[in-house]
Amino acid sequence: MKRIALFIMTNLAVVVVLGIVANLLGVNRYLTANGLDLGALLGFALIMGFGGAIISLLISKPVAKWSAGVRVINQPQNVDEAWIVETVRKFADKAGIGMPEVGIFEGAPNAFATGAFKNSALVAVSTGLLQGMTREEVEAVIGHEIAHIANGDMVTMTLIQGVMNTFVVFLSRVIAYAIDSFLRKGDARSSGPGIGYMVTTIVLDILLGFVAAMIVAWFSRQREFRADAGAAQLMNRKQPMINALARLGGMTPGELPKSMAAFGIAGGIGKWFSTHPPIEERIAALQNAQL
Numbered sequence: 001m002k003r004i005a006l007f008i009m010t011n012l013a014v015v016v017v018l019g020i021v022a023n024l025l026g027v028n029r030y031l032t033a034n035g036l037d038l039g040a041l042l043g044f045a046l047i048m049g050f051g052g053a054i055i056s057l058l059i060s061k062p063v064a065k066w067s068a069g070v071r072v073i074n075q076p077q078n079v080d081e082a083w084i085v086e087t088v089r090k091f092a093d094k095a096g097i098g099m100p101e102v103g104i105f106e107g108a109p110n111a112f113a114t115g116a117f118k119n120s121a122l123v124a125v126s127t128g129l130l131q132g133m134t135r136e137e138v139e140a141v142i143g144h145e146i147a148h149i150a151n152g153d154m155v156t157m158t159l160i161q162g163v164m165n166t167f168v169v170f171l172s173r174v175i176a177y178a179i180d181s182f183l184r185k186g187d188a189r190s191s192g193p194g195i196g197y198m199v200t201t202i203v204l205d206i207l208l209g210f211v212a213a214m215i216v217a218w219f220s221r222q223r224e225f226r227a228d229a230g231a232a233q234l235m236n237r238k239q240p241m242i243n244a245l246a247r248l249g250g251m252t253p254g255e256l257p258k259s260m261a262a263f264g265i266a267g268g269i270g271k272w273f274s275t276h277p278p279i280e281e282r283i284a285a286l287q288n289a290q291l
Helices: 002-025 038-058 060-068 079-095 127-132 135-150 153-183 195-235 239-249 258-263 279-288
Strands: 101-105 111-114 122-126
Touching (some): 038 060, 038 153, 060 122, 079 135, 122 127, 127 135, 195 239, 195 279, 239 279
Parallel strands (some): 101 122
Antiparallel strands (some): 111 122
């Protein structure tokens, strides 16, 4: 959850900044005297959509360290830290990726992996996870995060988020232009976008943004099943990952930083926006998986 929430939060922030810069530089001139220039609008939407997602990906590791308060283990200070580093190294070698940075952060049970490139990623686990699970279960969780990196899940998320951002920016402005034109029909004195365009754009950005978030969350849930199976493959057996999931099901999940709290939706409407499937579904899928 923390990994995806970090990405989404950063992506939204970058899109807002890009929008401000576009206005200041005047590069968003897709509204012309002849009407809406769809080619220029599509170009603007692509820049906004993929620009935000790609920049978010590139800065995901430092943002994760800062937001979660991760302490990177450069030199293990005790036996437990040495074991964590060696476990990450073992799985990274088996998965065929470069050794990620390894970190620990204070808090309730949680873990995440992030980074723009497979060979320079970050794996971080919480103190609550280390204290609340057996070593075999922690090993399975680490394998799950390594599987995310090996599967290129952050890049996949970037592409999906970019497409969704582009969809939202493009479609909201096309619909807003049509509504604004209808409202100002017969008003020969008006020129340029009216209040209808501006209000509709804001409303549709929000509404379509929710639809896009549901689609991104659905893709994220599918990736969790793959990462669970990936952990089982790295350990050559399913039971440790099943045990880790069962243990997580009985724990209170780690809180996200306050700046990301709105993304930690669980239960009710969270069924549509949750980045992770229910624990029982993950366990059932893993039990039925073929290694």
